[in-house]
Amino acid sequence: MRLIIVSGLAGSGKSVALHMLEDLGYYCIDNLPLSLLREVTADTLREQHHDFERMAVGVDARAGGRDIAAFPAHVESLKAAGIDVQVIFLEAQADIILTRYAETRRKHPLTDERTPLTEAIAADRALLKPIAEQADLVLDTSQTNIHQLRELIRTRVEASSDGGLSILLQSFGFKHGVPDAVDFVFDVRCLPNPHWIPELRAHSGLEQPVIDHLAGQPAVQQMYEDIGGFLDRWLPQFARENRAYITIAIGCTGGRHRSVYLVERLAGRLRRHYDKTLVRHTELP
Helix, strand or coil: CEEEEEEECCCCCHHHHHHHHHHCCCEEEECCCHHHHHHHHHHHHHHCCHHHCEEEEEECHHHCHHHHHCHHHHHHHHHHCCCEEEEEEEECCHHHHHHHHHHHCCCCCCCECCECHHHHHHHHHHHCHHHHHHCCEEEECCCCCHHHHHHHHHHHHHHHCCCCCEEEEEEEEHHHCCCCCCCEEEECCCCCCHHHCHHHHCCCCCCHHHHHHHHCCHHHHHHHHHHHHHHHHHHHHHHHCCCCEEEEEEEECCCCCHHHHHHHHHHHHHCCCCCCEEEEECCCC
């Protein structure tokens, strides 16, 4: 039996993630009390309900502080019973969550007449910390729309569905902010920037003029070899530790040239050994 526990801050997209998992064939239950989770899964195993062999459960702050504090123990109990458990945690920046609630005019689950939205968001983050720390995959949805989040959930869950390491290589621009939910960040702003070459400025690192230019830069090729060597050396160790997900972010100034080129080169290198290597270019349409 495979169980995906989806949690996250209110307003970060947990419902969207659960709907995507339902479309992928998972039997989904939202806001199931953690105290009942072991009972539900035990019944499924005992009765051999084939329709429930893939289950997803949504957990949020409504579970209560005591249940959430015991979350690591709940997960260990499920794994000891032979259940393949993965935990996905969604988060977003506080100002983004504020904007989303202003647009939807929905009520945050932790707000009341004495608790403003800003305090509720901070309390939500603190309350869910035990789950976030236990997560196999953390996704920051601050710069992600509904359609992008659905696609991200689909690709990452499908990539990990038959075991092995799911790797996401992500390009970004430092001037737009560093992604929060990543395992490694590589800063490549020290490399020659095609932005300052007028005939290359409008192109991206996916296009041949930029590819040819960067391929001829010794510093760029040395950076590629150094990052690639690091990943070649250490990714097998993560795989041996049964990690399901690794996210690697590579950033340049604008996120359109150097980081994009290097992500594509490194993805080709990693796919020789890790066929579940995904690519995302944050600053490209």
